[in-house]
Amino acid sequence: MSILIKSIRIAGFRGLENIEVELEKTTVLTGMNNTGKTSFLKAIQLALGSRQFISQDDFFIRGNDTASKIIIDVLIIPTGKDGERVEAFTDGWERLFTTNRIQDDGVNSFVPLRTIVSFDKIKNSYKAEQSILKTWGDFLQNNKNWFDSDNGIKIAFNFDELPFFYMDAQRDILEDTKLRNSYLGKMLSKIEYSPKDIKELEEQISGLNEKAVSSSDILTTIKSTLKGLDSAMGTSSDGIEITPFTKKIRDLNKGLTIYYSDNQDSFSMEYHGMGTRSWSSLLTLKAFISLLTTNAKKENSVFYPILAIEEPEAHLHPNAQKKLYGQINSIAGQKIISTHSPYIAATAELKQIRSFYKDTQVRCGKIDIEKLKSEELRKINRQVINSRGEIFFSKLIVFFEGETEEQALPIFAEEYFAKTPVEMGLDFVGVGGYGNYLPFLRFAKSLNIPWLILSDAEYDVVKSVNKQLNDSGASNEGKSIVFLDNGNNFEKQLMADGYSDEIKQAIISSENYRNDQHRQAKQDEIAGYDGAELYKIITENKTQFGPAIAEQITKSAQPLPLKIVALFVKIKSILEISGD
Secondary structure, rough: OOOEEEEEEEEEEEEEEEEEOOOEEEEEEEOOOOOHHHHHHHHHHHHHHOOOOOOOOHHHHEEEEOOOOEEEEEEEEEEOOOEEEEEOOOOHHHHOOOOOOOEEEEEEEHHHHHEEEEOOOOOOOEEEEEOOOOOOOOEEOOOOEEOOOOOOOEEEOOOOOOEEEEEOOOHHHHHHHHHOOOOOHHHHHOOOOHHHHHHHHHHHEEEEHHHHHHHHHHHHHHHHOOOEEEHHHHHOOOOOOOOOOOOHHHHHHHOOOEEEOOOOOEHHHHHOOOHHHHHHHHHHHHHHHHHHHHHHHHOOOOOOOOOEOOOOOOOHHHHHHHHHHHHOOOOEEEEEEEEEOOHHHOOOHHEEEEEEEEOOEEEEEOOOOOOOOHHHHHHHHHHHHHHOHHHOOOEEEEEOOHHHHHHHHHHHHHHHOOOOOOOOEEEEOOOOOOOOOHHHHHHHHHOOOOOEEEEEOOOHHHHHHHHHHHHHOOOOHHHHHHEEEOOOOHHHHHOOOHHHHHHHHHHHHHOOOOOOHHHHHHHHHOOOOOOOEEEHHHHHHHHHHHHHHHHHHOOOOOOHHHHHHHHHHHHHHHHHOOEE
16 A cells, blocks of 8 residues: 555646646656656646745746746546555554645645745745645636645645655766765765674774785875874874775775676776766666665654656667666555656556647647556557657658658758758658558647648548548548548559659669669660659659658759648747748
């Protein structure tokens, strides 16, 4: 039996004007840069941890208006052994929260916490007020926002048994060894030995120091020379000691050096890259929490740590990222991870993913696994996430059926927008056949990622695509589809639009020639190909001719294909790109 922070609501903090995010025991935040993932983590820290970082820049700004206060609500619920919600808190948690903080709706108990941060003009500083809400209402009810509800009863709620830990992307085990307030430093300061062990260890250290000095001519000479201090100070004691090894057990942590070895050599951490050092720092946090958890069990006390971790993948290769996610997931308590790694996102469970997307405001999407069958979830995992993990971080996704589009569209896009698709946050994704749109649509819609479809226009294809739109709940979003002309696939559309010369030139440029005479003969032959012959060649070698054809079209004096331009106009509208 345990607890869970089930939901976080935030208003007026940094770029988060008004948002609610439901959490799991491990939650993975995905989305592009500057969509509010770090702000979300800092908001939790503001409610449950340190508030010392607050400044005027942390208040939401729209135009010339700045929010007068920051409001953060936290909903804590009791859970059972399998993490499912139960009706009541255990005795231990009930004693901690007290009946003054625990509310119920007639069936389930919960603790609704509110933190309000504002500027105190009298004290010229920022103040935080904490209270317990009377209930946990809807996010929006009768056109009334959640933050307009009654603030409840003012009661502080800083619980040592509910500690908050924050690790940013700049973590480094070398820095941890130097800082007493790092998680490693805190553990080292708590090292304890019995009096018997201390005596034995210090005797062994003393013997090591004597042996090290007596075995070294240099150290012996230094010691003998420094004994000259005795006469200057008028002392009759031994005076000088040289201790290559620390003399007292209490000083062991001061000279701590961590070594990491492979199969051949052992090197100090300072010689390892940032990936190993960052990973090591995270693992020391895991060790620290494990120590605290063990101590809580010894005291028969409730304990539930909250961890916020930024970019655990920093400096790590893909396999290491997957392994690190598993290590974080196994840490006691609740974990909220912000990431830009498709490998971590793909390793997480679908129910753990929360996607942040920013347009006019920041929104958070999730896949509602309760509404999908197991086979539907399997298709999202297998067809979308396992092969296209990068689309977790898309600003806009364009779906299509075939290989030619996948090769050609990025080239056309760079020509049209004068930017690469990567710069725009634009992903072109082939779904591998016109019957495979549904899991991709469910994925994009659930995570609030805008999408478009460029579709072939054969009768069966149009019928299938419309059905998949309906099944995904997007039947009213036909405006998000650009169909090619009736009966055409992508290759036929290019030919119908009058690009036969460019297609021929693409074929000519792709051939290998023995000599100039062979080149001329082949060019004359290709120049005489009719439409059926051209179509056969380019459809049998799509990956070869897709980019070649697109490059020839962009080099020519001809405008881009009309259907492609229609698609790009929709992209401009969604991404709010100005210009012709």
